[in-house]
Amino acid sequence: MFSTPDPAWPVIVLAAILLADALASVRPPAFIRDCLTGVGFPLEWGWALVWIKLVATAGLLVGLWEPGVGAAATAGVIAYFLAAAAAHVRARFVGVTFWVNCLGMLAISIAVLVVSFVV
Incomplete structure (x- = not known):
């Protein structure tokens, strides 16, 4: 089974990025x-994304002490960005924000899972 992350710093960095993203999404730039x-997501539902990111941040942080929680939270973050990538491709909204933000966060999340929980 998955234990706590080793090393823990990638999980902490991912949690900090998600927290900053959630806070920025409260009043989105x-x-x-x-x-x-661009992907057809209703702006009035943006609060749901804020809560998803906050819950993911909490899961990542709890996972520093509770075995399995961090790996599950990281897998959830990967699923979130896979869904975001699918929405971008489906809407054919594949500009800079897709490549940098969406796929960048997906790559970071996958790297955190591999470095902190698999290797």
Whole structure:
């Protein structure tokens, strides 16, 4: 089974990035609004994404002490960004925000899972 992360710092970095993303999404700047509208996500549902990111952040942090929780939270973050990538491709909204933000976060999340929980 998965234990606590080793090393823990990648999980902490991912949690910090997700927390910053959640806080930025409370009053989304233009690039986040453009991204949401570009994939057809209703702006009035943006609060749901904020909560998803906050719960993921909490799961990552709890997972520093509770075996399995961090791996599950990291897998959830990967699933979130896979869904975001699918939404981008489906909407044919594959500009810079897709490559940098969406796929960048997907790559970071996968790297955290591999480095902190698999290797």
